Amino acid sequence: MIDHDTYGVLERLLRLRERREPLVTQIAGWVGAGIIEGRLRPGEDLNSVDLSRRFNTSRTPVREALMLLEQEGLVEMKARRRPRVAAPSLRDIRDIYQVRGHLLAMLAALFVERATDEDLASLRAEIARMRKLADAGDVDAYFWSHVHLQERMTEIVGNATLKQILDSLALRTLMLRHLSLTRPGRLAYSVDDQERLIQAYEERDAALASALISSATARAYRAIEEQLALEAAGAAKPSRRRRATA
């Protein structure tokens, strides 16, 4: 029922199938999924020769796939330098969450305005499922549900530009999900937020919904901040090696 397939989600969010050839789609999907799943780590090199060998292609489609991921903020490319897995600084992350919070507030307001009662009912059903996942502690499944929820809402609202931007921001936060929802208690908080939200939607209270989602986003960011602080404190030994992650 819930989609765990990172590759598939990427394909949808990036609209890969319609935009590019299967070859490029496949490579972008593999690399993108690798980044999101943590198989490819921030700052890691993504040289096109290796990738082309892996997929038995030339470097041309690899290059194109990496450019696609660059615009989603998953990959960083500079001229004449090796592409790397994006390594957003804490400041970048803050910026992303700040913008995302505002746009989600906008989404919520539009959603309240445009959602049908059926939309709301199916949303409530999904959130009930999410509650179960949260209780079971299935972080991954919960996260994908979360993504799916946003996809649904953006489609219902029907603002293509908003959808595209939110999809892109969602991908970037997806990179960080191991930093946020794995923190103890986050899952429960998050599902509580969702339930308060759906209630605001049902009461067609745009202002409340916007405020709730905005505040939930801010809280998610703070969880990441704390997690990063913990990790930085824990990893105080690696003397010389400083990655741009902080």
Added chain:
Amino acid sequence: MIDHDTYGVLERLLRLRERREPLVTQIAGWVGAGIIEGRLRPGEDLNSVDLSRRFNTSRTPVREALMLLEQEGLVEMKARRRPRVAAPSLRDIRDIYQVRGHLLAMLAALFVERATDEDLASLRAEIARMRKLADAGDVDAYFWSHVHLQERMTEIVGNATLKQILDSLALRTLMLRHLSLTRPGRLAYSVDDQERLIQAYEERDAALASALISSATARAYRAIEEQLALEAAGAAKPSRRRRATA
């Protein structure tokens, strides 16, 4: 003093220089400027063979340049189909302006919070210049000032994600500038808006500034809407040919 150089503005907004080789930069700049200046019209084919001939290159850098413009919404690419100059529908335009309005409101609020008195002073100076341009009826110069103003504000606010998204949306609206500010009276309205805005900034009134900028954006959209309605009415003859512009 004011920058009329479309190519240069594009280079800045897309950060072309740092991201790509000079060759790609040049092509993307030429095509992008062509679209914005109206030399290349919505829906027009952008086949890579022609372009590569024009620049005495192979098709590889042309392809890359077009992909860059695709992510800015200036070019549409589908697999195995010729790239075209983007031809946003009225609905697309509405969506863009809606999102842009929200993000500009966010920008204004952050700006009020973070701008120094010197920032405000230089902003006021710039707006005084814009008043002169508006009085002189220099639509183009006025428009570029407008763009420059937004660049300045995003830099002062310092949220990279917000800046990137607003830059991208600005480019898309730049395509449409002949539809909006050329309407009689628009220029005067626009500069009035700016002056009200700067006053709100100076009074550090975030709520007012947000509301003003949001409302100004909505008004700009309505001007485009009316202009398009006029053009559609005027061009009621071309019987068969319906471009996706409406």
Added chain:
DNA sequence: TATGACCTTCCTGTCGACAGTTTGCCTGGG
């Protein structure tokens, strides 16, 4: 041990070529 110049290796950006698909035209039939 730290620093810097050099050198090797690897990688990127660009090219021209080719296969396969799309586009537009042309023809014939309704």
Added chain:
DNA sequence: CCCAGGCAAACTGTCGACAGGAAGGTCATA
């Protein structure tokens, strides 16, 4: 006059090759 089918031309996606720049290691020097 309009439409459908087939054909030729044109264009895209991919490839392997090459030149020049970047990254990393080595060695000499302090």
